Amino acid sequence: MDDLDTRLFWCLLPGVTAGQKRQLLEHFSALPQPDSLSNSLRMSLGLLHTQLKPALASDSHPLWQQIAQQRQRLAELNCSLLQLGDADYPPLLAEIPDPPVHLFVCGDLQRLRWPQFAIVGSRNCSQAGLREAGQFGKALAECGFTLTSGLAAGIDAAAHRAALHTRAGTLAVTGAGPDVYYPECNRQLQQDIMQAHCLVSEHAPGCLPKPGHFPRRNRIISGLSTGVLVVEASSRSGSLITARLALEQGRDVFAIPGSIHEPRKRGCHSLIRQGAALISSLDDLKHELDGLLGYQVEMQQQRSGELQLGEVARKLLRKLEYDPLDLDCLAQLTGIERMQLQAALVELEMAGQVQRTLQGYVRNAT
Numbered sequence: 001m002d003d004l005d006t007r008l009f010w011c012l013l014p015g016v017t018a019g020q021k022r023q024l025l026e027h028f029s030a031l032p033q034p035d036s037l038s039n040s041l042r043m044s045l046g047l048l049h050t051q052l053k054p055a056l057a058s059d060s061h062p063l064w065q066q067i068a069q070q071r072q073r074l075a076e077l078n079c080s081l082l083q084l085g086d087a088d089y090p091p092l093l094a095e096i097p098d099p100p101v102h103l104f105v106c107g108d109l110q111r112l113r114w115p116q117f118a119i120v121g122s123r124n125c126s127q128a129g130l131r132e133a134g135q136f137g138k139a140l141a142e143c144g145f146t147l148t149s150g151l152a153a154g155i156d157a158a159a160h161r162a163a164l165h166t167r168a169g170t171l172a173v174t175g176a177g178p179d180v181y182y183p184e185c186n187r188q189l190q191q192d193i194m195q196a197h198c199l200v201s202e203h204a205p206g207c208l209p210k211p212g213h214f215p216r217r218n219r220i221i222s223g224l225s226t227g228v229l230v231v232e233a234s235s236r237s238g239s240l241i242t243a244r245l246a247l248e249q250g251r252d253v254f255a256i257p258g259s260i261h262e263p264r265k266r267g268c269h270s271l272i273r274q275g276a277a278l279i280s281s282l283d284d285l286k287h288e289l290d291g292l293l294g295y296q297v298e299m300q301q302q303r304s305g306e307l308q309l310g311e312v313a314r315k316l317l318r319k320l321e322y323d324p325l326d327l328d329c330l331a332q333l334t335g336i337e338r339m340q341l342q343a344a345l346v347e348l349e350m351a352g353q354v355q356r357t358l359q360g361y362v363r364n365a366t
Helices: 003-012 018-027 039-045 049-057 063-078 108-113 127-142 155-163 183-194 214-223 238-248 265-273 282-288 290-306 311-319 326-335 338-350
Strands: 079-084 102-107 117-120 146-149 170-172 198-201 227-230 252-255 356-357 362-363
Touching: 003 018, 003 079, 003 102, 018 039, 018 063, 049 252, 063 079, 079 214, 102 108, 102 183, 117 127, 117 155, 117 214, 117 238, 127 146, 127 155, 127 282, 146 155, 155 170, 155 282, 170 183, 170 214, 183 198, 198 214, 214 238, 227 265, 238 252, 238 265, 252 265, 252 282, 311 326, 311 338, 326 338, 326 362, 338 356
Parallel strands: 117 146, 117 227, 146 170, 170 198, 227 252
Antiparallel strands: 079 102, 102 198, 356 362
């Protein structure tokens, strides 16, 4: 048994709530022996003891078969399983009142370290809303924020697509297992995000979407982000749940107004009445985010100053993208002789700027 088995055990243990899982992890850093549970601990665990002891006592318990299946599926998906308290666990998310105990992360784990900004809105949106989501999504990503949203149809999908080809990229939070395509119309978008960006879920592979999953997904979207921009939202929109959670978590909330006759803007007008910042242009948003944007520029300059790269490595880094390229493609793209190219790639790998994959070399997000 290794660390992943232990994480999957706590994650998949049936009949246990997230709060109870946190309680178990506080008691146990590793899986205990069934006969090591003290009487006082049994009393404090209550019904949890009846769930825990059978799974610990028998290798033939159905939970262990499920763990083996999930290990294989995670390997196939190139998916990591983070646990609350891990070094890679997003620090902002850890601060919310009800952080996920476990996170399944597919794609670029380093995206979790980037400052994030969320765009959310209606599934049944207007063409104007789609344009606004795309414009603001691209602008935020170009300012250095990873664009975070919920992979829903409409506003979410438009914001994700706008950030796909930017350096900061995009992060999707889904209300189903990471291998479940929901909605089906976003299948290709989800595949693109999982391959070159980052997808996060608190649900294990194979878990189908359920209505109750989406409000809990929304707390992750707002919890990961420094702020939330609502593009369009009706009076009963799920986007308003994200905005309310963001306010409760101490995040900034922004809303784009529209016609008083447009039902899809009524949620935005309600948020503005409650104190959300009114955003009518990209300049408005940049003004509101002036402090954060300045911080971003400073951090980028610090990162650049820390890199002591040779001339060839710097030239190569400017040409590298976030899609894998093999040596032949890189040689043709840069005009750099092969031996120099290989030396520069080693230099960039050591500097943490490039990683080697089965398909070729790819630039890191940091």
